[in-house]
Amino acid sequence: MPIRLTTSAADFETGFAAMLSAKREDSADVGDVVAGIIADVRDRGDAALIDYTARFDRLDLTAETLRIPAKEMSRVVAGVPAEDRAALELAAERIRAYHARQMPQDESWTDEAGATLGWRWTPVTAAGLYVPGGQASYPSSVLMNAIPARVAGVERLVVCVPTPDGVVNPLVLLACELAGVDEIYRVGGAQAIAAMAYGTETIAPVDKITGPGNAFVAAAKRQVFGRVGIDMIAGPSEVLIIAEGDQNPDWLALDLMAQAEHDADAQSILITPDAGLADAVEQAVARLIPTLDRAEIAGASWRDYGAVIVTRDLEEAAALSDRIAPEHLELCVAEPEALAARTRHAGAIFLGAHTPEAVGDYVSGPNHVLPTARSARFSSGLSVMDFLKRTTLARLTPGALARIGPAAVRLAASEGLAAHGQSVAARLQTLNEGSGT
Amino acid sequence: MPIRLTTSAADFETGFAAMLSAKREDSADVGDVVAGIIADVRDRGDAALIDYTARFDRLDLTAETLRIPAKEMSRVVAGVPAEDRAALELAAERIRAYHARQMPQDESWTDEAGATLGWRWTPVTAAGLYVPGGQASYPSSVLMNAIPARVAGVERLVVCVPTPDGVVNPLVLLACELAGVDEIYRVGGAQAIAAMAYGTETIAPVDKITGPGNAFVAAAKRQVFGRVGIDMIAGPSEVLIIAEGDQNPDWLALDLMAQAEHDADAQSILITPDAGLADAVEQAVARLIPTLDRAEIAGASWRDYGAVIVTRDLEEAAALSDRIAPEHLELCVAEPEALAARTRHAGAIFLGAHTPEAVGDYVSGPNHVLPTARSARFSSGLSVMDFLKRTTLARLTPGALARIGPAAVRLAASEGLAAHGQSVAARLQTLNEGSGT
Known part of the structure; x- marks a missing residue:
């Protein structure tokens, strides 16, 4: 009850x-096992991926068959019933339209001191999306992760999805096609996360990894965080x-x-x-x-x-x-x-x-990847922002430096950082001597 | 060379x-020590904070003196030289002006299917800022962390700063005052992070913790992540x-x-x-x-x-x-x-x-808390966004549900989620019977 x-x-x-x-x-403590898998993939690359896939997914691969080729993709996707395709296309279109509105604006302005300030947004260059296998292999999650990445302008979008016993989910492949995924590898588990974070002979590394997964995948994402960005660890x-x-x-x-x-x-x-x-x-x-x-x-x-x-x-x-x-x-x-x-x-x-x-x-x-376990108190669902980063910009004219630089010199002194202060003071001195460039 | x-x-x-x-x-492995400190603070609350502060900061506190009272604050701040105050005020004003421009907009629109969609931003309710003690106790960092929180609309802003041997940094207190910090506790290290994450008798818990710190502080932030939000772990x-x-x-x-x-x-x-x-x-x-x-x-x-x-x-x-x-x-x-x-x-x-x-x-x-160690490939500096979260909104009219609902039913079936499909289908059936409300 x-x-x-x-x-x-x-x-x-x-x-x-x-x-x-x-x-x-029950968060099973799989940290040590996962650390071993990651180290092995860093060490042996493709060979490690092939071994783990044989062991966990009962599937024999070679470096040449790690990636699902375009031909196989087309053949599998052609088998999707028209009504399923239409439903997935409607979903993709609506998700794209929603997330396109999330694109943030660059800003630039010049303030009264003469400082031109602002920021700009640029996409992550390469993103990797993990898609679980078996029962939890949801085409909708492919769309929810991949489309925001594409809208953000990510250049290279990779998917890793385990195919236990070689069975692929046609709707997952169709979702990848609709979302514009560039490369799909039939690798799962912690080994897939390691491959995307560190790269192998066949899989070039990415900068950001998103997507749901079991305890091994979650632990692997935690461990590669810092080397690459990750999305939330969902509960x-x-x-x-x-x-x-x-x-x-x-x-x-x-x-x-x-x-x-x-x-x-x-x-x-x-x-x-x-x-x-x-x-x-x-x-x-x-x-x-x-x-x-x-x-x-x-x-x-x-x-x-x-x-x-x-x-x-x-x-x-x-x-x-x-x-x-x-x-x-x-x-x-x-x-x-x-x-x-x-x-x-x-x-x-x-x-x-x-x-x-x-x-x-x-x-x-809207995205269905959302904060769980009370974390909506401080975090947000997946969005295009997860595939963008902000660079702040500042340009001071000599006049602006003359106006605000002395305060920086003072604060640097109070924090005991002499070179900080001198880097500003040397320029102010040149300006005072009237020879500023 | x-x-x-x-x-x-x-x-x-x-x-x-x-x-x-x-x-x-050299990331010293202090995880176990930190886990012990966190467990102890969760267990014993203020008493644990008092013990650790006596041991690490050579300072005897009581539950009553954990917090720096307004009177002490005023007295200490009054001793700051006028030029230092003016420099800090200029910095605070410029940081506030920059970050005010970062406030994102809420959005709402109705699309051609009849779905009203959008999102809204709300601030984190309570934020905690860690300020290191001793040499690395920078008033500028107080401004860079606290002002974006205030601009975002955080209601309760807490600072924890160790005061070894009881020595407080007047400029840090002044920066807290200028930024509008509500509560300041003379507690540092992993014990301060634990107190802000889990709360003690005297320190109510917060939802998000930011700010720099040594290896113990960084490890503690990693360990409380999930319970509360954290900013980046800076290198x-x-x-x-x-x-x-x-x-x-x-x-x-x-x-x-x-x-x-x-x-x-x-x-x-x-x-x-x-x-x-x-x-x-x-x-x-x-x-x-x-x-x-x-x-x-x-x-x-x-x-x-x-x-x-x-x-x-x-x-x-x-x-x-x-x-x-x-x-x-x-x-x-x-x-x-x-x-x-x-x-x-x-x-x-x-x-x-x-x-x-x-x-x-x-x-x-612009903020001086920025991504290090090549993480600018996938992450951004601190901003008002770190103290806000986005809630997505959707409202479908009966007509909108009639248009896009069938695709959801189809996709739910393909993912084997019967109740998902039925929750939509039951409403569609009522609509078809002409008795929809």
Whole structure:
């Protein structure tokens, strides 16, 4: 049974605090194993990739067959049913349109001191995207990672995807094609992350690695961070739904289970001021679970981490949501914009009864790679910004240096950095002598 | 002697590659010690802070004296010389003006499908800034970290600064005052990071921690990452100067040494197409070093990591700079904007002979917390963005769901996520029955 809390109850705060601090993830300590794999790939390059792929994916490769060739790509992609292709194309187009609006502007201005200041954005040169194999090999995630990179202007976009027993996912390859991926390698696990970070004879290194993966992939990303950039290390997914009493309990039950079916560690929370709706949704969920293909996963998630909270009003619901800082926040209320304005911390907000979270996973346009485990308090979902970096610019005229330089000389002295001060003072002296260039 | 390379020489590539891959930092493995300190602070709170401060800073505190009270603050700050105050005020004002321009815009639009999409930015609620003690206690760094947080709208801004033997740095306190810091605690090291991440009886936890520190502080930031956000883990600082033959060798020598005097692990590089200028700068540096207060540090940095590279032309210099991706790039050439446009990877660019890097450390306005160790290939300096997070927003009308929902149903089926598909399909069915709300 999911936890049931009522804010007016005396023990509410204890129960809510326990829910907030519950750890949902068993992070297996695979750091040493992963360090060994990374060292081996740095050492032996392709040969190490070939060995690990034979061992873990039961697939014999050579340096020549590490990469999926264009011919194989075309053949596999040609087998995708037209309706699947159309759906993926719609998703790609909408994701591209949304992320194109995220492109930041360069700025430059000259201030009253005579300093020309600003910044410019440039893309990362090469990015690598990890795509998990098997059940968790989602074409939608390929689009969500690869399209922002392409929109940002990344020149070289690499995908590593394991193909256990040689089985490739045609929709993953089609997603790569639609997103404009340049190179696809049939390598997975920590060895793929090592190859993208350090390079091998066949795989040139990249500057940034993104994408989801299992504990080995996550540990490898942590270990190569610094050598390359990485995106967030995502935890189990979660949804929080705030609903008013007149909402359809079956729809809400489906939305809660759409989260729960991802993973037994996923978390689905309903907050409502209406105890009757809370009961109706709990009953609807109980009816729904046995009918799902992934009944076992969804059932375990709901049993272990599900929560239903009855509040005095929507204001209180919004305040609790901010304490949770959910990855996904669904506002099934009459005035969702007003309620959204009362919350501060969420990865993505879905407004109104006709915006189920699942449309956000695929086709609404915003990214579905979002901060989990309360990290929406301080971080954002994936965006074009993850594939760009800002360079600040400053140009001082001799006059500007004359105006603001003396303060730098003073501060350098106070920090005990003599050469700092002299590098400014030497120029000021030349200016004072009237021979400045 | 610094390394001297010439691009036209046969062994250039070997020497340059060796320089690129040289590791400048001995990262002492203090992970276990730090993990123990963090666990102890989580366990014992203030009592642990008091014990560590007695042991490491030779200072006896109580829960009541952990925080520097307003009265002490005023008294200490009153002792700052007027010229130092004026210099710090100028710096604060210019940093604030620059960072105010970085505030991103919220966006919202309705697309042709009828989906209202967008995003909004909200500040992190509470941020903690670590300020090192002793020699590396820089008031300029307080401004560079605290002002962007304040501009972003952070509500609660905390500083932890060790005060060994009880000695406080008046300029650090003044910088806190000018930047609008709310609470200052005389606690340092890993214990300060633990306190800000997890909270104690006296120090409420924050959501994001920034600021430089020694190996213990850096390890603690790594370990609390996830619980809170952190900024980058900075490595030793570096400058790359590209200069044409007519530049003043004494100015260039000072700029190189302004970097070298930071740290024996710092790196200063000159790239020029003019071998004569290269000679003149090397001679100027040799004359300069013995005159510096920090001669030993600057001399060691220049001897071990300094580099002078003679290229065929400026084009080649720009290409080498991109391979290095320097933290600071100084362009002492006649047309610095044109040369800047030919480079892609740098934390900050200083254009022209009258923009020495040292003005950027203090008063030009852009942030001096910048990506080191080649990470400018994929990351940016500190900015207001580090204290903001983006929440994506989507609202579909029934009509919009009818248009794009079927593609989501199709993709959910292809990914084997039944409840995802049903959560959309149930709404579509209601719409088709003409009873959609």
